[in-house]
Amino acid sequence: MRILLSTYGSRGDVEPVVALGERLQALGAEVRVSVPGDEEFAALCARAGVELVPAFAPVREWVKEMTRRRASESPKDVAALISGQAAEILARQYDTLMAAAEGCDAVVACGLFPSCAPARLVAGQRHMRYILATFCPIWLPSAHNRPHEYPGHPLPAGVTDNRLLWETDIATKNALFGQAINSWRASLGLPAVENVRDYVYGDPVLLACDPALGPWLPSDLTDARQTGAWILADERPLPxxxxxxxxxxxxxxxxxxxxxxxxxxxxxxxxxxxxxxxxxxxxxxxxxxxxxxxxxxxxxxxxxxxxxxxxxxxxxxxxxxxxxxxxxxxxxxxxxxxxxxxxxxxxxxxxxxxxxxxxxxxxxxxxxxxxxxxxxxxxxxxxxxxxxxxxRLVRADGAAVAAKLLIKMFGRA
Incomplete structure (x- = not known):
């Protein structure tokens, strides 16, 4: 079984993905990891013995450029800037993932929404199994927590019903990311999707954080499988x-x-x-x-x-x-x-x-x-x-739990 793991972000996004890759390989899977090619992330992949497919740009360079752009924008334009950044990530990372996915059976997309969207599109084009993983409960629809509030899209005042707020979240993500995703789908000859959030999230999703620290309370809004945090063992001596x-x-x-x-x-x-x-x-x-x-x-x-x-x-x-x-x-x-x-x-x-x-x-x-x-x-x-x-309550085997679950899920016909 060949599995592609993908994320675009900082150390907190990359290291868990590398940890998962290491555990999947221990179970006999062939793994490719597409993450930013920054030197520190290349070192992580080398330490874990997983194949690195560098993402479209080193993330430190990207963050510096986005910070520069944001500093030149007025606050009211921040939402438009987020949409533009998402479109750029999608366009540039899509080609990377299409090449990396050659011969793969499944893709696991991790991290923030814009970095998962190109993986979802590639999975469809390559006819691969797909699952999204996230590292915090707040990103997943639940009756027990409110959605994240994006710049330019405040949650409606006075609304306390989390279910209604998550309906608002659909509209927010459509506004921020819908044009980028559906424009790309159109270029592939595919119809538009009405709900880009649920399209990118898929069903089920993995929640890769520790139950003692960030417990997932069951909700009929999301089928989330909590595995524990994906921790990469570090045996390096201190300087x-x-x-x-x-x-x-x-x-x-x-x-x-x-x-x-x-x-x-x-x-x-x-x-x-x-x-x-x-x-x-x-x-x-x-x-x-x-x-x-x-x-x-x-x-x-x-x-x-x-x-x-x-x-x-x-x-x-x-x-x-x-x-x-x-x-x-x-x-x-x-x-x-x-x-x-x-x-x-x-x-x-x-x-x-x-x-x-x-x-x-x-x-x-x-x-x-x-x-x-x-x-x-x-x-x-x-x-x-x-x-x-x-x-004593924090578990260290989250990556192993996730790897076993993925092998079982992807092994089904």
């Missing part, structure tokens, strides 16, 4: 300099915002807040390219390191609320301070607070004072105890 720093004093606070290009002031505020608590700091440069604020010996800067190993040795993890970082910290039993920025990050911040394993920062712009206040919760002894309890 010698980091090891020496960790050994030289008490557990530090980790500060990192992943692929979110937060302002440099956020890094400075974090270091100041951690120092105010008498703690040391490990700061991850990330896509924001955060740097040390001085040459004092209570801070250490890192690039791409083994979070699975590092998080077991820190006092707390301050981060942006990406699904991958949230589950990594939770598995390690590390208390969290989440400063959510976009997308599903407010959801993960809320869940961290609800579970008692950390604090959710109020808003996306931190100050030394606001972070210091939130750290009172994150560094409290009871938060450490609760984090250790929840760590």
């Amino acid at each position: 010698d300099g980091l090891e020496a720093f960790l050994e030289a004093g008490p557990p530090p606070v980790y500060v990192g915002f992943g692929s979110i290009a937060v302002a440099k002031e956020a890094g400075r505020a974090a270091i100041e807040a951690v120092r105010a608590k008498g703690r040391r700091t490990v700061i991850a440069r990330g896509w924001a390219e955060l740097v040390l604020t001085d040459d004092r010996d209570d801070c250490f800067a890192v690039g791409d390191v083994n979070q699975q190993a590092l998080f077991r040795r820190v006092a707390a993890v301050m981060h942006h609320g990406g699904a991958g970082t949230t589950v990594a910290a939770a598995r390690a039993g590390a208390p969290q301070l989440v400063v959510p920025q976009i997308g599903d990050q407010p959801y993960w911040a809320r869940r961290v607070a609800e579970l008692g394993i950390g604090a959710a920062h109020d808003g996306p712009v931190p100050t030394a004072g606001s972070l210091s206040a939130a750290m009172e919760t994150a560094l409290a002894p009871e938060t450490r105890i609760r984090s250790s309890e929840v760590a």
